[in-house]
Amino acid sequence: MNLSEKLKEPQTNERSKFLVAYAFTTVIFVTEGTGDITATLMLKDPTMLERIISGKSRGISPSVIIRNWECSICHGNYEKCPHEEGSQYDGVICQLIAKNIEFTGASLVDEPKDPRCRVNDLLVISSLDGKKLFEWYGFELYTENIRFKDIQHAYKSKLISQKAAFRLSELFSVKLYGVVRFTE
Numbered sequence: 001m002n003l004s005e006k007l008k009e010p011q012t013n014e015r016s017k018f019l020v021a022y023a024f025t026t027v028i029f030v031t032e033g034t035g036d037i038t039a040t041l042m043l044k045d046p047t048m049l050e051r052i053i054s055g056k057s058r059g060i061s062p063s064v065i066i067r068n069w070e071c072s073i074c075h076g077n078y079e080k081c082p083h084e085e086g087s088q089y090d091g092v093i094c095q096l097i098a099k100n101i102e103f104t105g106a107s108l109v110d111e112p113k114d115p116r117c118r119v120n121d122l123l124v125i126s127s128l129d130g131k132k133l134f135e136w137y138g139f140e141l142y143t144e145n146i147r148f149k150d151i152q153h154a155y156k157s158k159l160i161s162q163k164a165a166f167r168l169s170e171l172f173s174v175k176l177y178g179v180v181r182f183t184e
Helices: 002-010 048-054 143-155 162-174
Strands: 019-027 036-043 059-071 096-109 120-128 129-139 179-181
Touching: 002 048, 019 048, 019 059, 019 096, 019 143, 036 048, 036 059, 036 096, 036 143, 048 120, 120 143, 129 162, 143 162, 162 179
Parallel strands: none
Antiparallel strands: 019 036, 019 120, 059 096, 120 129, 129 179
């Protein structure tokens, strides 16, 4: 049984009513240095939710405004410096460094330009017998620290309780991906 099939396993025979989902995503990897820019996308479309869970659409295509470009050689404004992108200077290739980036949105896509830009975790909130049913889908990651940051973000944003955040962190420290279901 593959991950997609495991994620589709029903918790009970009772029917639950989908309320909302939150996709925790990596939208941009920083080219100079280390790090990434993350976003949380709210989803209300059950069809898109199914595409994410099945693995058909987990890629992220960010929409950004880049206000300045820096030269990797002189670290000045690229539009005013004498260096040319792709040219070599003293053994170093000139590259553009995006500066003053404004993130304006993101789209879910089947194949992102950068495969690291994708949905890392998905929190689905449904109603089941008068209680809230939480389903946390943890997909395969490039680094496990992303998952723990996503859980912490969900807690700080009051999407899950402290008890749920602790439980999720504990479970995912043993098993790096899969689905966890619980009610509150």
